[in-house]
Amino acid sequence: GENVEQHPSTLSVQEGDSAVIKCTYSDSASNYFPWYKQELGKRPQLIIDIRSNVGEKKDQRIAVTLNKTAKHFSLHITETQPEDSAVYFCAAINSGGSNYKLTFGKGTLLTVNP
């Protein structure tokens, strides 16, 4: 089955700096890669996703890149703000298969210091 590794487990940055979180996946058939943000005590929420037919996707201060050959994808947050502090989870799934199990990474605790 799919295995998703996520690094780092914790990340502390100063407000205004950039933050990068990296994930690798094992199943070359995976083709959908969402990122979820979970604030303390709250439910996870989708912030951005990317499909395997594109290499990069951007939404304001958030961008995700995908390298299918190397089987890794990354989340980039620019101009970080204190409200970006949360746990971020990457995930991978093969949307063309019959098993729709979304495999999550173990999460990255991002702390943005004002």
Added chain:
Amino acid sequence: GAGVSQSPSNKVTEKGKDVELRCDPISGHTALYWYRQSLGQGLEFLIYFQGNSAPDKSGLPSDRFSAERTGGSVSTLTIQRTQQEDSAVYLCASSFKPTGEQYFGPGTRLTVT
């Protein structure tokens, strides 16, 4: 519209008792997922439903765990003979299609004493 709801929000039970957790997905969402999140940990996949059927039950930790979904809507996760290691937040999510955005419920915090 209404989001995913779960009940109860908190459940404290004694070791050995059975518990039933409920999930009401967003209306019209055909896919429903159950996850477990232990303190400070990631999201552990438990089971996925497409309609009323569960094609993948591989994530259920043991045969004490079971889940069903009726009418393509409400789902219940049942844990029999609870153990202390079952203590966690159980999250339910639904999506319009299996590979679409998953909308999470607020979770049920289960504490087994």
